[in-house]
Amino acid sequence: MKKSIVITCVIFAFLVSGFSIYSYMKEKNSYTGQTVVPEKRDDLPLYEGLEFQEHEYMLKGNHWYAVYEFYKEKLPENGWKLIHKQASLEASGGFMMSWEKDGTLDQWRLEYK
Structure with a gap:
Protein backbone atom coordinates (compact mmCIF):
# COMPACT_ATOMS: atom_id res chain seq x y z
CA MET A 1 0.00 0.00 0.00
CA LYS A 2 2.76 2.49 0.96
CA LYS A 3 4.71 1.57 -2.13
CA SER A 4 1.76 2.35 -4.47
CA ILE A 5 1.21 5.74 -2.76
CA VAL A 6 4.89 6.63 -3.20
CA ILE A 7 4.82 5.55 -6.86
CA THR A 8 1.63 7.57 -7.45
CA CYS A 9 3.20 10.68 -5.83
CA VAL A 10 6.37 10.32 -7.91
CA ILE A 11 4.37 9.97 -11.15
CA PHE A 12 2.21 12.97 -10.20
CA ALA A 13 5.28 15.08 -9.39
CA PHE A 14 6.89 14.04 -12.69
CA LEU A 15 3.76 15.03 -14.67
CA VAL A 16 3.41 18.39 -12.91
CA SER A 17 7.08 19.28 -13.37
CA GLY A 18 7.00 18.18 -17.01
CA PHE A 19 3.96 20.32 -17.73
CA SER A 20 5.54 23.31 -15.95
CA ILE A 21 8.74 23.03 -17.99
CA TYR A 22 6.76 22.63 -21.22
CA SER A 23 4.63 25.73 -20.46
CA TYR A 24 7.69 27.81 -19.62
CA MET A 25 9.53 26.81 -22.80
CA LYS A 26 6.47 27.37 -24.97
CA GLU A 27 5.99 30.92 -23.65
CA LYS A 28 9.71 31.68 -23.86
CA ASN A 29 9.95 30.50 -27.47
CA SER A 30 6.74 32.21 -28.63
CA TYR A 31 8.26 35.66 -28.09
CA THR A 32 11.56 34.83 -29.82
CA GLY A 33 12.59 37.78 -31.96
CA GLN A 34 10.38 40.23 -30.09
CA THR A 35 12.47 43.00 -28.56
CA VAL A 36 9.50 44.51 -26.73
CA VAL A 37 6.65 42.40 -25.32
CA PRO A 38 3.59 44.51 -24.31
CA GLU A 39 2.24 41.85 -21.93
CA LYS A 40 5.40 42.12 -19.85
CA ARG A 41 5.46 45.93 -19.58
CA ASP A 42 3.37 48.51 -17.76
CA GLU A 56 3.03 38.71 -34.44
CA TYR A 57 -0.10 40.25 -32.95
CA MET A 58 -3.36 39.49 -34.72
CA LEU A 59 -6.79 41.13 -34.66
CA LYS A 60 -9.84 39.97 -36.57
CA GLY A 61 -11.64 42.50 -38.71
CA ASN A 62 -10.68 45.81 -40.29
CA HIS A 63 -9.94 47.99 -37.26
CA TRP A 64 -6.79 49.63 -38.55
CA TYR A 65 -7.86 53.22 -37.95
CA ALA A 66 -9.03 52.54 -34.36
CA VAL A 67 -5.74 50.75 -33.61
CA TYR A 68 -3.80 53.62 -35.22
CA GLU A 69 -5.61 56.26 -33.14
CA PHE A 70 -5.25 54.19 -29.95
CA TYR A 71 -1.47 53.94 -30.20
CA LYS A 72 -1.06 57.51 -31.48
CA GLU A 73 -2.78 58.69 -28.27
CA LYS A 74 -1.67 56.14 -25.65
CA LEU A 75 2.04 55.66 -26.36
CA PRO A 76 3.07 59.32 -25.80
CA GLU A 77 1.14 59.21 -22.50
CA ASN A 78 3.49 56.39 -21.46
CA GLY A 79 6.73 58.14 -22.43
CA TRP A 80 7.12 56.77 -25.97
CA LYS A 81 8.29 59.06 -28.79
CA LEU A 82 7.11 58.62 -32.37
CA ILE A 83 10.09 58.38 -34.72
CA HIS A 84 8.36 57.29 -37.94
CA LYS A 85 4.78 57.16 -39.18
CA GLN A 86 3.26 56.11 -42.49
CA ALA A 87 -0.48 55.65 -42.96
CA SER A 88 -2.91 55.04 -45.80
CA LEU A 89 -6.21 56.90 -45.64
CA GLU A 90 -8.03 54.39 -47.84
CA ALA A 91 -10.91 52.36 -46.37
CA SER A 92 -8.86 49.16 -46.49
CA GLY A 93 -5.67 50.98 -45.57
CA GLY A 94 -3.09 50.35 -42.93
CA PHE A 95 -0.20 51.97 -41.14
CA MET A 96 3.32 51.56 -39.87
CA MET A 97 4.72 53.39 -36.86
CA SER A 98 8.06 53.18 -35.07
CA TRP A 99 8.40 54.31 -31.47
CA GLU A 100 11.29 54.68 -29.08
CA LYS A 101 11.66 55.20 -25.37
CA ASP A 102 14.73 56.14 -23.37
CA GLY A 103 16.76 56.99 -26.47
CA THR A 104 17.24 53.84 -28.48
CA LEU A 105 17.16 51.39 -25.59
CA ASP A 106 13.57 50.38 -26.30
CA GLN A 107 12.13 50.44 -29.79
CA TRP A 108 8.79 49.12 -30.92
CA ARG A 109 7.54 48.86 -34.48
CA LEU A 110 3.83 48.62 -35.11
CA GLU A 111 2.49 47.63 -38.51
CA TYR A 112 -1.09 46.99 -39.55
CA LYS A 113 -1.87 45.73 -43.04
Missing part, protein backbone atom coordinates in the same frame (compact mmCIF):
# COMPACT_ATOMS: atom_id res chain seq x y z
CA ASP A 43 4.23 51.32 -20.18
CA LEU A 44 2.96 49.66 -23.36
CA PRO A 45 -0.82 49.20 -23.52
CA LEU A 46 -2.21 46.46 -25.71
CA TYR A 47 -5.19 47.33 -27.91
CA GLU A 48 -8.21 45.28 -26.86
CA GLY A 49 -8.54 42.16 -28.98
CA LEU A 50 -4.92 41.97 -30.16
CA GLU A 51 -3.55 38.49 -29.53
CA PHE A 52 -0.01 37.25 -29.98
CA GLN A 53 0.11 34.35 -32.44
CA GLU A 54 3.28 32.94 -33.95
CA HIS A 55 5.59 35.96 -33.75
Whole structure:
Protein backbone atom coordinates (compact mmCIF):
# COMPACT_ATOMS: atom_id res chain seq x y z
CA MET A 1 0.00 0.00 0.00
CA LYS A 2 2.76 2.49 0.96
CA LYS A 3 4.71 1.57 -2.13
CA SER A 4 1.76 2.35 -4.47
CA ILE A 5 1.21 5.74 -2.76
CA VAL A 6 4.89 6.63 -3.20
CA ILE A 7 4.82 5.55 -6.86
CA THR A 8 1.63 7.57 -7.45
CA CYS A 9 3.20 10.68 -5.83
CA VAL A 10 6.37 10.32 -7.91
CA ILE A 11 4.37 9.97 -11.15
CA PHE A 12 2.21 12.97 -10.20
CA ALA A 13 5.28 15.08 -9.39
CA PHE A 14 6.89 14.04 -12.69
CA LEU A 15 3.76 15.03 -14.67
CA VAL A 16 3.41 18.39 -12.91
CA SER A 17 7.08 19.28 -13.37
CA GLY A 18 7.00 18.18 -17.01
CA PHE A 19 3.96 20.32 -17.73
CA SER A 20 5.54 23.31 -15.95
CA ILE A 21 8.74 23.03 -17.99
CA TYR A 22 6.76 22.63 -21.22
CA SER A 23 4.63 25.73 -20.46
CA TYR A 24 7.69 27.81 -19.62
CA MET A 25 9.53 26.81 -22.80
CA LYS A 26 6.47 27.37 -24.97
CA GLU A 27 5.99 30.92 -23.65
CA LYS A 28 9.71 31.68 -23.86
CA ASN A 29 9.95 30.50 -27.47
CA SER A 30 6.74 32.21 -28.63
CA TYR A 31 8.26 35.66 -28.09
CA THR A 32 11.56 34.83 -29.82
CA GLY A 33 12.59 37.78 -31.96
CA GLN A 34 10.38 40.23 -30.09
CA THR A 35 12.47 43.00 -28.56
CA VAL A 36 9.50 44.51 -26.73
CA VAL A 37 6.65 42.40 -25.32
CA PRO A 38 3.59 44.51 -24.31
CA GLU A 39 2.24 41.85 -21.93
CA LYS A 40 5.40 42.12 -19.85
CA ARG A 41 5.46 45.93 -19.58
CA ASP A 42 3.37 48.51 -17.76
CA ASP A 43 4.23 51.32 -20.18
CA LEU A 44 2.96 49.66 -23.36
CA PRO A 45 -0.82 49.20 -23.52
CA LEU A 46 -2.21 46.46 -25.71
CA TYR A 47 -5.19 47.33 -27.91
CA GLU A 48 -8.21 45.28 -26.86
CA GLY A 49 -8.54 42.16 -28.98
CA LEU A 50 -4.92 41.97 -30.16
CA GLU A 51 -3.55 38.49 -29.53
CA PHE A 52 -0.01 37.25 -29.98
CA GLN A 53 0.11 34.35 -32.44
CA GLU A 54 3.28 32.94 -33.95
CA HIS A 55 5.59 35.96 -33.75
CA GLU A 56 3.03 38.71 -34.44
CA TYR A 57 -0.10 40.25 -32.95
CA MET A 58 -3.36 39.49 -34.72
CA LEU A 59 -6.79 41.13 -34.66
CA LYS A 60 -9.84 39.97 -36.57
CA GLY A 61 -11.64 42.50 -38.71
CA ASN A 62 -10.68 45.81 -40.29
CA HIS A 63 -9.94 47.99 -37.26
CA TRP A 64 -6.79 49.63 -38.55
CA TYR A 65 -7.86 53.22 -37.95
CA ALA A 66 -9.03 52.54 -34.36
CA VAL A 67 -5.74 50.75 -33.61
CA TYR A 68 -3.80 53.62 -35.22
CA GLU A 69 -5.61 56.26 -33.14
CA PHE A 70 -5.25 54.19 -29.95
CA TYR A 71 -1.47 53.94 -30.20
CA LYS A 72 -1.06 57.51 -31.48
CA GLU A 73 -2.78 58.69 -28.27
CA LYS A 74 -1.67 56.14 -25.65
CA LEU A 75 2.04 55.66 -26.36
CA PRO A 76 3.07 59.32 -25.80
CA GLU A 77 1.14 59.21 -22.50
CA ASN A 78 3.49 56.39 -21.46
CA GLY A 79 6.73 58.14 -22.43
CA TRP A 80 7.12 56.77 -25.97
CA LYS A 81 8.29 59.06 -28.79
CA LEU A 82 7.11 58.62 -32.37
CA ILE A 83 10.09 58.38 -34.72
CA HIS A 84 8.36 57.29 -37.94
CA LYS A 85 4.78 57.16 -39.18
CA GLN A 86 3.26 56.11 -42.49
CA ALA A 87 -0.48 55.65 -42.96
CA SER A 88 -2.91 55.04 -45.80
CA LEU A 89 -6.21 56.90 -45.64
CA GLU A 90 -8.03 54.39 -47.84
CA ALA A 91 -10.91 52.36 -46.37
CA SER A 92 -8.86 49.16 -46.49
CA GLY A 93 -5.67 50.98 -45.57
CA GLY A 94 -3.09 50.35 -42.93
CA PHE A 95 -0.20 51.97 -41.14
CA MET A 96 3.32 51.56 -39.87
CA MET A 97 4.72 53.39 -36.86
CA SER A 98 8.06 53.18 -35.07
CA TRP A 99 8.40 54.31 -31.47
CA GLU A 100 11.29 54.68 -29.08
CA LYS A 101 11.66 55.20 -25.37
CA ASP A 102 14.73 56.14 -23.37
CA GLY A 103 16.76 56.99 -26.47
CA THR A 104 17.24 53.84 -28.48
CA LEU A 105 17.16 51.39 -25.59
CA ASP A 106 13.57 50.38 -26.30
CA GLN A 107 12.13 50.44 -29.79
CA TRP A 108 8.79 49.12 -30.92
CA ARG A 109 7.54 48.86 -34.48
CA LEU A 110 3.83 48.62 -35.11
CA GLU A 111 2.49 47.63 -38.51
CA TYR A 112 -1.09 46.99 -39.55
CA LYS A 113 -1.87 45.73 -43.04
